[in-house]
Amino acid sequence: MTLPLVIINPESAGGATRDAWPGIASDLSTHFGAFNRAFTQKAGEATKLAAEAARKGTKLIIACGGDGTISEVANGILTSGKDVELGIVPSGTGGDFRKTIEIPVRSRDAARILRQGITRQIDVGRVTFTKEDGENETRYFLGVASFGMSANVIERVKGGGPQWLPAKAPRWLSGRLSFGVSMLQTAVQSAATRVVVQLDDSHERHLTVANLCIANARFFGGGMKIAPEAKLGDGQFDVITIGDLGPLKILTNAPRLYLGAHLGMQEVRHELARKIVTRPALNDAEVILEVDGELPGRLPATFQVVPRALRIRCPA
Numbered sequence: 007m008t009l010p011l012v013i014i015n016p017e018s019a020g021g022a023t024r025d026a027w028p029g030i031a032s033d034l035s036t037h038f039g040a041f042n043r044a045f046t047q048k049a050g051e052a053t054k055l056a057a058e059a060a061r062k063g064t065k066l067i068i069a070c071g072g073d074g075t076i077s078e079v080a081n082g083i084l085t086s087g088k089d090v091e092l093g094i095v096p097s098g099t100g101g102d103f104r105k106t107i108e109i110p111v112r113s114r115d116a117a118r119i120l121r122q123g124i125t126r127q128i129d130v131g132r133v134t135f136t137k138e139d140g141e142n143e144t145r146y147f148l149g150v151a152s153f154g155m156s157a158n159v160i161e162r163v164k165g166g167g168p169q170w171l172p173a174k175a176p177r178w179l180s181g182r183l184s185f186g187v188s189m190l191q192t193a194v195q196s197a198a199t200r201v202v203v204q205l206d207d208s209h210e211r212h213l214t215v216a217n218l219c220i221a222n223a224r225f226f227g228g229g230m231k232i233a234p235e236a237k238l239g240d241g242q243f244d245v246i247t248i249g250d251l252g253p254l255k256i257l258t259n260a261p262r263l264y265l266g267a268h269l270g271m272q273e274v275r276h277e278l279a280r281k282i283v284t285r286p287a288l289n290d291a292e293v294i295l296e297v298d299g300e301l302p303g304r305l306p307a308t309f310q311v312v313p314r315a316l317r318i319r320c321p322a
Contacts, residue, residue, distance in 0.1 A: 010041045010120075011059045012095070013052050013079055015071030023071060023097040030070060030095060030113040037117035041068070046075070056082025060090045066319070067091070068120065072098015077148055077298035080316060084130065084146050091317040093120045099228065102299070103149045106223035106238065107320050124322045127314040128238040131222045135295050135307040147298045148316075150226035150233070151309060153284070154199040154217035154248070155256070157294040159227060160301055198250040200287035201305065205245060205279040212287055216256060219246040220282055220309045224266070226299070231266030235276070241313040242278045249273035282309040 012034065016024035023030075034041060044059075046052050056067050056079045067090055069079035076094055083090045095116045096104045107126075109116055133151055134144040201218065204210045219226065221233030221244040233244040251259070251273050262268045269276050285306035286293045293305040 008063045008065065010066040010068060010093070011055075011064050012041050012043045012068040012070055013046065013055050013075070014043060015046045015052060015075040015097075017046075018071035018075055018098045020099065026097060026113075027070075030097065033112075033114040034095065034117045034120075037114050038120045046071075049074075050078065052078035053082040053085070056080075056090075057086040058082075060086035060088040065090060066093055066120075068093035068095055070095040070097055072096075072101060073103050073149060073299040074098070076103055077146075077300070080130065080148055081146050084316060089317070091125060091319055093319040095120075102225035102227070102229065103223055105225045105229065106149070106236075107318065109321070119321050120319055122322060123319045125317050126239070126320045128316050128318055129222055129241060130312050130315045131220065131243065131309055132312050133220075133295075133297060133307055133309045135297075135303040136305065137303045143303060145297065145302065146312070146315075147222065149223040149298050150219050150221045151295065151297045151307075152217060152219040152226065153201070153293050153295050153305060154215050156217050156219070156227060157296040157301060160296050160299060161294070199293055200291065201293060202285050202287050203247075204283040205277060206281055213247065214250045215247055216251050217246075217248045218284075219244075219248075221246060222311070230264050232263065233276075234266030234269065239314065241311060242280055243282065243309065243311055245275075245277045245279050245282060247275040247277075249275075280311050284308075 014027060044055050052075055059067055060083055067079055067083060069076040080092055083092055094104055094109050095113055096109055096111055131147040133147060134142055137143050198214045198216055200214050202210050202212055219232050221236045224231055224233050224236045226232050233246055236244040268274050294301055295303050295305060295307055
């Protein structure tokens with residue numbers, strides 16, 4: 007039988023995974039068992055490695071990295087068309103998806119779950135969006151896709167942002183604090199986003215939003231409980247629309263967003279849908295899309311839920 011494959015992104019967690027790998031490997035060997043390994047060298051490579059391994063008969067593929075790495079490995083499994091299970095050893099900046107399925111941070115604990123856990127079938131999201139060159143691309147996501155302020159926050163965490171503000175939080179900051187600092191910086195300068203949104207077969211709506219999230223899982227943005235009622239197996243997205251709050255209200259309500267206590271706010275709307283179609287309200291506007299903590303393209307975009315599409319190793 008083919009050994010499980012661990013796909014490691016050494017650049018995750020600001021490059022800390024590279025230094026931590028010997029200890030992670032020791033924990034996997036001790037608490038899980040034998041495995042093959044492959045290191046990524048560039049963005050997108052985890053998808054290719056996972057797809058190739060799946061086609062060669064590997065039955066368990068384990069992502070070692072952050073949300074982006076986990077998403078890439080899942081995309082490789084899903085595009086391969088093979089019946090392969092996804093495992094997770096967290097080592098990233100945000101760690102949002104692993105929170106939803108309650109995978110612990112310590113590698114030895116994650117390794118025990120890989121050996122002793124149960125298999126769940128979960129929904130995934132499929133999004134078709136517009137790339138920088140104007141062409142369309144389709145990919146899957148496990149956690150949350152969003153646009154508005156969140157895309158600016160991700161850009162800042164990864165090193166973007168204007169020169170007059172600190173462009174990147176220091177590596178020693180935790181994932182939550184890194185995202186939190188970037189959110190505060192972004193709130194004081196971001197303008198509201200004007201979009202047209204259609205949920206399922208309802209009429210199109212013109213909206214002005216601070217942020218709009220299409221959530222399969224509960225967390226995004228370094229621990230923000232954006233969709234506290236989301237379920238991975240209900241066949242629906244939780245669509246969270248945050249209206250144009252303005253900078254001061256965003257800042258004062260940030261704790262409510264992290265704790266998942268924001269759904270009762272007047273400016274927040276929570277709906278369920280299986281398909282969402284979105285586009286900028288203005289033809290020449292560029293609305294950047296965030297998917298599982300990455301920035302793959304922009305609107306227009308179409309999101310569809312794919313029920314029970316992926317098998318994943320979870321705590322018993």
